[in-house]
Amino acid sequence: MDDMTANSIPAAPSSAQDAIIRIRGLKTAFGDHVVHQNMDLDVYRGEILGVVGGSGSGKSVLLKTIIGLNRQVEGTIEINGYDQASLSLAEERRSRQDWGVLFQDGALFSSLTVAQNVQVPLREYYDLPQDVMDDLARSKITMAGLPLDAARKFPSDLSGGMRKRAALARSLALDPHVLFLDEPTAGLDPIGAAAFDGLVKDLSQSLGLTVFLVTHDLDTLYRVCDRVAVLGDKRILINAPLPEVVKFDHPWVKEYFGGPRARAAGIE
Numbered sequence: 001m002d003d004m005t006a007n008s009i010p011a012a013p014s015s016a017q018d019a020i021i022r023i024r025g026l027k028t029a030f031g032d033h034v035v036h037q038n039m040d041l042d043v044y045r046g047e048i049l050g051v052v053g054g055s056g057s058g059k060s061v062l063l064k065t066i067i068g069l070n071r072q073v074e075g076t077i078e079i080n081g082y083d084q085a086s087l088s089l090a091e092e093r094r095s096r097q098d099w100g101v102l103f104q105d106g107a108l109f110s111s112l113t114v115a116q117n118v119q120v121p122l123r124e125y126y127d128l129p130q131d132v133m134d135d136l137a138r139s140k141i142t143m144a145g146l147p148l149d150a151a152r153k154f155p156s157d158l159s160g161g162m163r164k165r166a167a168l169a170r171s172l173a174l175d176p177h178v179l180f181l182d183e184p185t186a187g188l189d190p191i192g193a194a195a196f197d198g199l200v201k202d203l204s205q206s207l208g209l210t211v212f213l214v215t216h217d218l219d220t221l222y223r224v225c226d227r228v229a230v231l232g233d234k235r236i237l238i239n240a241p242l243p244e245v246v247k248f249d250h251p252w253v254k255e256y257f258g259g260p261r262a263r264a265a266g267i268e
Helices: 059-066 089-096 114-127 128-145 150-152 160-173 190-207 218-224 249-257 260-264
Strands: 018-028 033-044 048-053 074-079 099-102 180-181 210-214 227-232 234-240
Touching: 018 059, 018 210, 033 059, 033 210, 033 234, 048 059, 048 190, 048 218, 059 074, 074 218, 074 249, 089 128, 099 160, 114 150, 114 160, 128 150, 128 210, 128 249, 160 180, 160 190, 180 190, 190 210, 210 218, 227 249
Parallel strands: 048 210, 048 227, 099 180, 180 210
Antiparallel strands: 018 033, 018 074, 227 234
């Protein structure tokens, strides 16, 4: 069996304010439509960063650009101290083993069982015996808070909350250091959303994960995020702990964090 950590790109030495993701001067665009312009952002090792912004502000575009699904027009994206644009194909492949992604709506393969979905990244990167992959899948499924009998089920057999957890299990398959979560509580009822938030926080603390979390859920920001980055005007308006963000003098920030839903979430 291959050593699952042997091919990892080594991490830079950590510190209390070590930026595991460092973005400078980022510009993203689709044709003439500029989404981000001269954007800077730091994500610290071990933190849960919530990313918010108005509709069309480019939250999901930013996530997809960081993980390489979109290519920036200008600027640099460093992960673990390595400029992602300067990596060779082999280095880029190894780098991507260090993060997991939960896309909107889970993006599970409908024709595969939950266990088979979790095993997709393992098949992509390693040549492991089937019994080992089965054991690893069961471990990740349990870690995501699903019963073991969910392993044999197909996504269509699961509730919305269970599909989210199955997708989370898949994102943990390679034992990543960074998790990218795109609207993970969207479509969940308040109880299910609170339970998922608690799971993310527990996993971050127990596994030492850094979490980049795109959300519009005020409760999530309040419950789990160490800092909140606000996207607006094609850049990061502020990236700070929530008490500082809610006091920031910007029309969208005031409307978003000063409305009745924010007060109901306990944000003042």
